[in-house]
Amino acid sequence: MGTAQTSPYTPATHIFRRDLNHYSADESSQRGFSRVLNELLLTFAQWLGAQQWSVGLHESFYMYNWIETTHVLTLTVFLGMLFVIDLRMLGVALTNVPASKIAERLDLPMMIGFTVMIVTGLLLFYAIPVRTTQSVWFRLKVILLIAAGINAWIFRNRMKKAKPTWDLDPTPPKNVRVGAGLSLSLWIVIIFAGRAIAYDWFDCGKDQSAFMNWAAGCVAAAAE
Amino acid sequence: MDVMSFFTWLEGSTLGHIAKSYGGVYAVAQTVHLASMALLGGTVLVTDLRLLNVALRDVPSNAVADGAHKWFKVALAIILLSGIFMVAGVAMKAYYNDFYWAKMAALAAGILFVFAVKRPLLKRDHSQIPGWLLKLVAVASITVWFTVAACGRWIGFS
Numbered sequence: 001m002g003t004a005q006t007s008p009y010t011p012a013t014h015i016f017r018r019d020l021n022h023y024s025a026d027e028s029s030q031r032g033f034s035r036v037l038n039e040l041l042l043t044f045a046q047w048l049g050a051q052q053w054s055v056g057l058h059e060s061f062y063m064y065n066w067i068e069t070t071h072v073l074t075l076t077v078f079l080g081m082l083f084v085i086d087l088r089m090l091g092v093a094l095t096n097v098p099a100s101k102i103a104e105r106l107d108l109p110m111m112i113g114f115t116v117m118i119v120t121g122l123l124l125f126y127a128i129p130v131r132t133t134q135s136v137w138f139r140l141k142v143i144l145l146i147a148a149g150i151n152a153w154i155f156r157n158r159m160k161k162a163k164p165t166w167d168l169d170p171t172p173p174k175n176v177r178v179g180a181g182l183s184l185s186l187w188i189v190i191i192f193a194g195r196a197i198a199y200d201w202f203d204c205g206k207d208q209s210a211f212m213n214w215a216a217g218c219v220a221a222a223a224e
Numbered sequence: 225m226d227v228m229s230f231f232t233w234l235e236g237s238t239l240g241h242i243a244k245s246y247g248g249v250y251a252v253a254q255t256v257h258l259a260s261m262a263l264l265g266g267t268v269l270v271t272d273l274r275l276l277n278v279a280l281r282d283v284p285s286n287a288v289a290d291g292a293h294k295w296f297k298v299a300l301a302i303i304l305l306s307g308i309f310m311v312a313g314v315a316m317k318a319y320y321n322d323f324y325w326a327k328m329a330a331l332a333a334g335i336l337f338v339f340a341v342k343r344p345l346l347k348r349d350h351s352q353i354p355g356w357l358l359k360l361v362a363v364a365s366i367t368v369w370f371t372v373a374a375c376g377r378w379i380g381f382s
Contacts, residue, residue, distance in 0.1 A: 068377075075261065075265070076266065077269065078262075079259070080268075080270075081266055082266075083259075083266050084270050093292075093295050097283050102280075106270065106280070109273065191255050195254050
């Protein structure tokens with residue numbers, strides 16, 4: 001990995017609607033279905049990126065930064081609540097409070113935070129769609145978000161079923177602790193993937209392996 | 225050693241060299257910083273929302289405040305350690321950045337507020353403390369920690 005393309009003291013935001021549209025990838029890196037899918041995604045991203053509001057949002061220093069700031073600060077509401085719930089489920093925090101009370105009472109603020117994060121996240125994507133679509137980190141983030149969602153659904157069901165037997169125990173059963181540990185780990189990697197989107201380590205157009213071009217979905221530009 | 229000399233030394237130190245040279249390591253530090261910020265925010269909000277009677281109303285507020293404070297200290301320690309590493313990589317830029325100093329001032333105020341005001345007060349039996357005072361402490365706490373986080377984010381934009 002090279003040095004950071006942006007430091008935290010440089011706008012990580014105004015990275016470039018640069019000419020990824022005109023990038024020609026190694027033809028062998030994309031074949032068949034994945035090539036068609038990536039071309040479709042790129043065409044959609046180019047269409048989105050050409051919209052006046054997308055350009056305006058990207059070029060508006062304050063608007064873009066306020067949205068990104070809201071996205072990051074809402075971590076404290078959404079992930080803050082989630083981490084407290086997960087730590088209780090691991091049996092290491094607030095052990096004198098029934099686990100179900102922590103989970104149920106913090107669910108609403110957590111979901112409010114989640115909603116704000118989704119809305120601001122979509123706006124951030126809307127502002128820089130072409131580069132983001134071809135970011136390996138963004139793709140990883142989306143996959144991990146789906147995985148975290150599935151884990152949360154399984155975790156919630158497991159918790160409901162087992163609640164009468166362990167709710168007052170300081171340490172929940174092993175399968176609940178495993179779910180909480182997995183949730184914590186997934187979200188920490190999601191934060192990393194989100195942060196890494198700002199770096200240009202594996203951007204299309206760089207001299208990199210066919211695998212990375214495949215993973216980032218680099219395709220020859222239809223716009224040429 | 226004055227403040228500027230310290231920042232110059234920090235940037236030239238081994239820590240500064242690692243932070244500057246290895247983007248991957250820097251991104252990991254940012255991730256740790258953000259994750260611990262989320263945890264710190266979670267513990268602050270859980271306590272303050274309870275004091276404001278917004279969340280966990282059927283759980284004794286003493287239990288919430290005591291349980292959350294333990295993890296607040298853990299989160300604060302990790303934030304400070306990862307923050308020192310991060311600033312080492314961009315020490316001179318930080319030195320000349322107004323928002324960096326605003327964040328440091330807010331952080332100092334936040335730490336002072338927690339350990340000199342909030343915690344000593346919340347260690348007592350909450351039923352003996354006037355409700356308005358608990359609510360005032362909660363609002364002040366949310367305000368000060370929001371200021372720290374917002375200034376931190378804005379460092380990157382200025």
